[in-house]
Amino acid sequence: xxxxxxxxxxxxxxxxxxxxxxxxxxxxxxxxxxxxxxxxxxxxxxxxxxxxxxxxxxxxxxxxxxxxxxxxxxxxxxxxxxxxxxxxxxxxxxxxxxxxxxxxxxxxxxxxxxxxxxxxxxxxxxxxxxxxxxxxxxxxxxxxxxxxxxxxxxxxxxxxxxxxxxxxxxxxxxxxxxxxxxxxxxxxxxxxxxxxxxxxxxxxxxxxxxxxxxxxxxxxxxxxxxxxxxxxxxxxxxxxxxxxxxxxxxxxxxxxxxxxxxxxxxxxxxxxxxxxxxxxxxxxxxxxxxxxxxxxxxxxxxxxxxxxxx
Amino acid sequence: xxxxxxxxxxxxxxxxxxxxxxxxxxxxxxxxxxxxxxxxxxxxxxxxxxxxxxxxxxxxxxxxxxxxxxxxxxxxxxxxxxxxxxxxxxxxxxxxxxxxxxxxxxxxxxxxxxxxxxxxxxxxxxxxxxxxxxxxxxxxxxxxxxxxxxxxxxxxxxxxxxxxxxxxxxxxxxxxxxxxxxxxxxxxxxxxxxxxxxxxxxxxxxxxxxxxxxxxxxxxxxxxxxxxxxxxxxxxxxxxxxxxxxxxxxxxxxxxxxxxxxxxxxxxxxxxxxxxxxxxxxxxxxxxxxxxxxxxxxxxxxxxxxxxxx
Numbered sequence: 001x002x003x004x005x006x007x008x009x010x011x012x013x014x015x016x017x018x019x020x021x022x023x024x025x026x027x028x029x030x031x032x033x034x035x036x037x038x039x040x041x042x043x044x045x046x047x048x049x050x051x052x053x054x055x056x057x058x059x060x061x062x063x064x065x066x067x068x069x070x071x072x073x074x075x076x077x078x079x080x081x082x083x084x085x086x087x088x089x090x091x092x093x094x095x096x097x098x099x100x101x102x103x104x105x106x107x108x109x110x111x112x113x114x115x116x117x118x119x120x121x122x123x124x125x126x127x128x129x130x131x132x133x134x135x136x137x138x139x140x141x142x143x144x145x146x147x148x149x150x151x152x153x154x155x156x157x158x159x160x161x162x163x164x165x166x167x168x169x170x171x172x173x174x175x176x177x178x179x180x181x182x183x184x185x186x187x188x189x190x191x192x193x194x195x196x197x198x199x200x201x202x203x204x205x206x207x208x209x210x211x212x213x214x215x216x217x218x219x220x221x222x223x224x225x226x227x228x229x230x231x232x233x234x235x236x237x238x239x240x241x242x243x244x245x246x247x248x249x250x251x252x253x254x255x256x257x258x259x260x261x262x263x264x265x266x267x268x269x270x271x272x273x274x275x276x277x278x279x280x281x282x283x284x285x286x287x288x289x290x291x292x293x294x295x296x297x298x299x300x301x302x303x304x305x306x307x308x309x310x
Numbered sequence: 311x312x313x314x315x316x317x318x319x320x321x322x323x324x325x326x327x328x329x330x331x332x333x334x335x336x337x338x339x340x341x342x343x344x345x346x347x348x349x350x351x352x353x354x355x356x357x358x359x360x361x362x363x364x365x366x367x368x369x370x371x372x373x374x375x376x377x378x379x380x381x382x383x384x385x386x387x388x389x390x391x392x393x394x395x396x397x398x399x400x401x402x403x404x405x406x407x408x409x410x411x412x413x414x415x416x417x418x419x420x421x422x423x424x425x426x427x428x429x430x431x432x433x434x435x436x437x438x439x440x441x442x443x444x445x446x447x448x449x450x451x452x453x454x455x456x457x458x459x460x461x462x463x464x465x466x467x468x469x470x471x472x473x474x475x476x477x478x479x480x481x482x483x484x485x486x487x488x489x490x491x492x493x494x495x496x497x498x499x500x501x502x503x504x505x506x507x508x509x510x511x512x513x514x515x516x517x518x519x520x521x522x523x524x525x526x527x528x529x530x531x532x533x534x535x536x537x538x539x540x541x542x543x544x545x546x547x548x549x550x551x552x553x554x555x556x557x558x559x560x561x562x563x564x565x566x567x568x569x570x571x572x573x574x575x576x577x578x579x580x581x582x583x584x585x586x587x588x589x590x591x592x593x594x595x596x597x598x599x600x601x602x603x604x605x606x607x608x609x610x611x612x613x614x615x616x617x618x619x620x
Contacts, residue, residue: 026351027459032389032452032506033355035457036349041336046447047342047434048400048533080341090358090400090445124445135400135434135445137356140343147345149337197341199525212340 009103011121011190019110024085024141025121034084034121041142045076049130051094055174062101063130064246066108069134071209074116074178075251079197081148081187082125082140082181089123092133107136109163116180141290145187152194153213155283158262163273165202166243167246168228173249183253202278203298205254207287213256218288220247237302241306245289245298256281318411320430329420334395334451335431344431346396351452359402361441365484368458372411374484376394376418379444382509383428384488387596389507391458391497394428394485401435402443404473415444426490434507455497462504463523465593468566468572469609473583475512477539483559485511492581493563500575504566512588513555513608515564518595528598529608555599555608564589 001165008232013019049069057065070087077084083237089109095100110120117136162179167226179197184193195214198205202219210217224244234240257265259280266277278288324328336343359379361367380397382467387394399419403412422432427449435565472489483609485610489507496502504523508515512529521528535556544550566574576587597608 027457029318031458031460032386033353033392033458035390036352037355037450038350038352040348041348042348042352042382042430043343043347044396044398044447044449046398046400046432046445048402048443048445050402050436050440050443051331052440053438076342080345081497082343088354088356088447091362092358122354122356126358126360126363128363128441130362130440130443131359133358133440133443135356135358135403137354137398137447139354139449142345147337150341194541204425209574231585275553305417 010100010106016288020126025119028119028121029091034086034127036139043077043080043082043140043142043147043298044137045073046135046137047072047076048133048135050133057132060069060174063108064105065132065134066105067112068174069136070109070112070172071176071178071220072251073136073138074180075197076182077138077140078178078183078253079148079195080140080142081144081195083181083184084138086121086139087113087118088137089120090135091123091125091131093125093127094132095129096265097132119224143187146181146254148192148195149185150196150209150212153209153215153256154193154282155215155281156259157193157256157281158259158277159206159217159219159279159281160257160265160275161198161202161225161252161278162271162275163250163252164225165225165250165252166247167227167238168247168249170229170233171294172227172229178251179253182273185266185270186255186265190257191261192255192257196254198249198250198252198254200235201246202254209254210281210285213281216282216284216286218282218295221289221291223278225274225276229308231253238304259288314345320416322440323420325393329430338429338431344396346431346449348565351457351518351577353365353387353390353392353450353452353457354447355383356445356447357382357386358443358445367442370414370484372414373418375444376415377422377557378484380422381486381488382561383446385507385509387450388490388493388563389447389458389505390452391452391493391505392452393494394426394450396431397423397428398432400445401431401433402440403435403437404442405437406441406475415619417438424462453497454603458493458497458502458505460506460519460522461526463519463566463591464503465525465591466569467566467591468569468587469510469516469527469589469591470530470567470585471508471535471562471588472581472585473560474535474537474563475560475562476485476557477537477543478557480520480539480543482537486561488561489563490515490561494608495580496575499580500567502565503565505512506564508560508562508564510558511556512564518617519564519566520591520595520597524525526592526594526596528592528600528605531599531601533586533588535584535586557570569591
C-alpha cells in the first residue's frame with residue numbers, strides 16, 4: 001500500500017481506538033511531525049530490525065515481525081525503568097509485500113504497544129527492491145525516581161537478572177515479553193544502582209554495564225538461571241552455562257543493587273517472574289567467572305548483530 | 311565498524327565538542343536510551359532514506375548521504391516551525407561499507423545537525439548483505455506560538471512558498487538547506503494559519519494541506535517561482551510549470567496566511583530567500599490551476615517514493 005493509504009488506514013485505527021491514543025499525544029499521524037505534551041525527563045530509544053539478521057521473513061509471520069520490532073524497543077524503555085508513551089515506525093517494504101501483510105505487521109506492533117499504553121504516533125513508509133526493514137523509535141517518560149542508567153553500579157553491588165537466560169533463537173526472540181512493568185515495580189519499591197536489558201548476551205552486556213560504571217564483576221556460574229530452551233538443547237551443564245552467558249536476545253533485565261536491597265528483592269520475589277542473584281560487582285575492571293570457588297576471566301563471548309565492517 | 315566501535319567513536323566526537331551537545335540532552339550515546347530534559351510541547355519526526363530510492367550510493371559521497379538523511383528530517387521540523395534538539399540515527403550498512411565511509415556519513419549528518427544546534431544523541435547500527443539504509447528521528451521543541459500544523463488553512467488564505475520549485479534531482483536534493491530558521495522567523499513575526507514542507511511536489515503536498523484543513527485551493531500557475539535547474543532543463547513555460555508543480559524534494563515551505571498578513575510578508579520579504587504568493591485557499595475541496603483567467607482541475611501529479619504495494 002502506498003504511504004497515503006497506510007496513513008489513512010492508521011488514522012482509522014486511531015478513530016476506532018485500536019491504536020490507543022495516549023493523552024500525551026496532541027497530534028499524531030498525519031502531519032509533518034507529531035506533537036507530544038511532555039514535562040520532566042523523557043527517554044528516547046531506537047532499534048532497527050531487518051530480514052535475514054533479526055528475523056527470517058520466510059520463517060515467521062508479519063504479525064510476529066511487527067511485534068518484535070516494537071518489543072525490542074520496549075525492552076530498552078524497560079532498561080531505563082521508564083514508561084513508554086509514543087512509538088514512531090519506519091517501514092521499508094519489499095515490493096512483494098502485500099497490503100494485508102503490511103496491516104498484519106502494523107497490528108502486531110500496535111497490539112503489543114497498546115498493552116503498555118503506548119500509541120503509534122507517526123512514521124515513514126517506503127517500498128523498495130530490497131528486503132524488509134522496520135525501524136522503531138519509542139519515547140517514554142522517566143518516573144519520579146528518574147531514569148535507571150548503566151553507570152551507577154558500585155563495587156559490592158549484587159548482579160540480578162530477571163527470568164531465565166539463553167536459547168532465545170528457539171522462539172523466545174519472537175514472543176518475549178518486554179520487562180516494562182517489572183522494571184517499574186523494582187525501581188519504585190527498591191533502591192537500584194544501575195540497569196540495562198540483556199540484548200547481546202549476559203557476558204557482553206555485563207561488560208558494558210561494568211565499563212559504564214567503572215567497575216569489574218564476578219559471575220557465579222552455577223547460580224545462572226537457565227532457560228528451558230537451553231535445557232532441551234544442551235545436556236552438558238557447561239554448555240548450558242555457556243549459552244546462558246553468550247546467547248543474545250534474552251531481553252531480560254540486568255540490575256545492580258546494593259547488597260541488603262538485593263537480599264530483600266531475592267527473598268521477596270516481588271515479580272511474576274523469578275529474579276536471581278548471579279554475582280556481584282568488584283572494584284577494578286576485570287570480569288571473572290566463578291565456579292565452585294575457582295575463578296577465571298570471562299571469555300569474550302556474546303552476540304553482536306551483523307558482521308564486522310572493515 | 312562494529313556497533314561498539316561506532317559508539318566509542320561518537321563518544322569521542324561528543325568529548326571534542328564536534329557533535330554539539332545540546333543542553334537538553336542529559337544522557338546521550340552509550341545507554342539503552344537517551345535522556346532529554348523537556349518542558350512544554352515537543353515535536354517528533356522520522357524519515358528513512360535508502361540506496362536506489364532517495365540516493366544512489368555510486369553517484370554520491372557518504373558525506374552527502376549523511377547530510378541528506380538529517381536534512382529531510384530537519385525540513386519536517388521546519389514544517390512545524392519548531393527548533394530541533396536531538397537526533398537519533400539508525401544505520402543499516404552494506405558489508406562493503408568501510409569504517410571511513412561510516413564516519414564520513416556520520417560527519418555529514420553531524421555537521422548539518424550542528425548548524426541547527428541539534429546533537430546526535432543515540433542510534434542503532436547494523437551490518438547486512440543488503441543496500442545502505444539510514445533512518446533518522448529528530449525531536450524538537452515548539453516555540454511559544456505552538457507548532458505550525460497542516461490543518462489551519464482557511465478559505466481566503468494566501469498560499470505562500472519559499473525559494474524556487476522543481477528540478478531537485480539536478481543536485482538540490484543532496485545539498486538543500488532545510489528552512490528551519492526561515493520557518494521560525496515567519497512564525498515569530500507573522501500570523502500563519504498552516505504550514506508544511508514540500509517533499510513530494512507542490513501539487514501533492516497542497517492536496518494534503520487542503521485535506522487536513524477541509525478546504526480547496528487555486529494555484530496561479532504563472533506566479534510559480536521556477537528554479538534555475540528547471541529553467542535549464544525545460545525551455546517550454548508549460549513544461550516548467552509542470553515540473554514546479556510535480557517535482558519532488560523541493561524541501562521549501564508551503565504556508566497558509568491570512569490575506570493581509572501574506573501581503574505584508576510578500577512586501578517585506580523578511581527572509582534571505584524569496585517568498586512568493588502562488589494562489590489562495592477556497593471553500594470546498596477542489597484544487598484548481600488558473601492561468602490567464604482560465605481554470606482547470608489540478609491533475610494528480612507528484613512524487614511518491616517507491617512503487618505501489620498490492
